[in-house]
Amino acid sequence: MRQKLVAGNWKMHGSREMTDALLKQLLAARLPTAAMLVCPPFPYLQQAASSLQGSGVLLGAQDCAANESGAYTGEVAATMLADLGVSHVLLGHSERRQYQQETDALVLQKAQQALAAGLKPVICVGETLAEREAGQTEQVVLRQAQAILQGLTAQQLQQVIFAYEPVWAIGTGLTATPQQAQDVHALLRSAVAEVSPQLAETMLLLYGGSVKPDNAASLFAMTDIDGGLIGGASLDADQFLAIGYAAE
Numbered sequence: 001m002r003q004k005l006v007a008g009n010w011k012m013h014g015s016r017e018m019t020d021a022l023l024k025q026l027l028a029a030r031l032p033t034a035a036m037l038v039c040p041p042f043p044y045l046q047q048a049a050s051s052l053q054g055s056g057v058l059l060g061a062q063d064c065a066a067n068e069s070g071a072y073t074g075e076v077a078a079t080m081l082a083d084l085g086v087s088h089v090l091l092g093h094s095e096r097r098q099y100q101q102e103t104d105a106l107v108l109q110k111a112q113q114a115l116a117a118g119l120k121p122v123i124c125v126g127e128t129l130a131e132r133e134a135g136q137t138e139q140v141v142l143r144q145a146q147a148i149l150q151g152l153t154a155q156q157l158q159q160v161i162f163a164y165e166p167v168w169a170i171g172t173g174l175t176a177t178p179q180q181a182q183d184v185h186a187l188l189r190s191a192v193a194e195v196s197p198q199l200a201e202t203m204l205l206l207y208g209g210s211v212k213p214d215n216a217a218s219l220f221a222m223t224d225i226d227g228g229l230i231g232g233a234s235l236d237a238d239q240f241l242a243i244g245y246a247a248e
């Protein structure tokens with residue numbers, strides 16, 4: 001069976017004080033049996049790594065560079081993240097696809113760098129409201145996923161996690177119904193099965209988009225939903241923990 005994973009994407013929120021307080025509160029509680037991952041902004045990764053040391057809570061970053069090293073001002077290499085104790089990296093989040101014009105090809109390049117550094121890429125895919133209304137959900141999600149599924153080897157794909165985040169559900173309070181989410185997750189899993197049936201059994205597929213303590217359990221109960229990628233609710237330790245317990 002796949003062990004569920006609940007990941008918190010802090011986005012561009014936080015401070016040293018907040019990082020300290022939130023992680024202290026998390027570690028003071030009984031940790032969920034589901035794996036828990038926090039993804040603070042870059043400047044707080046080192047602080048978070050030292051707070052989380054030995055706790056079992058995993059540390060992730062929100063992005064990495066598409067190149068290994070060199071004259072890329074402002075970029076952060078995957079190897080630097082690994083050096084800090086980061087184990088996962090979010091890639092291709094819809095906010096980056098939208099505001100930084102990230103393409104499927106760029107997301108693949110970043111995934112290659114992440115894998116070479118020993119990080120697990122969490123590849124975010126999802127359709128906009130206009131795309132859903134135009135009946136293009138499957139086409140968009142498959143295009144984004146296929147860029148990764150065809151661009152990496154089966155061995156590399158063993159380290160990959162997908163997160164389905166319908167853009168219309170992010171930060172809006174609108175959640176996909178469990179069935180809507182399950183339908184897309186099943187589609188993703190069958191695309192993975194075309195690469196390798198064994199890989200489809202083990203690959204984690206997370207759902208993200210307005211996951212809260214009161215809707216998490218019904219989402220996580222679906223066959224192909226292996227946990228969540230949590231935005232707003234991950235900034236509150238009690239809510240993040242409650243979502244983690246819903247994944248047990």
Ligand SMILES: O=C(CO)COP(=O)(O)O
Pocket residue numbers: 009093165169170171172173208209210211229230231232233
């Ligand atoms: O984008 C998300 C996580 O990456 C979801 O954000 P919200 O949970 O705030 O909707």
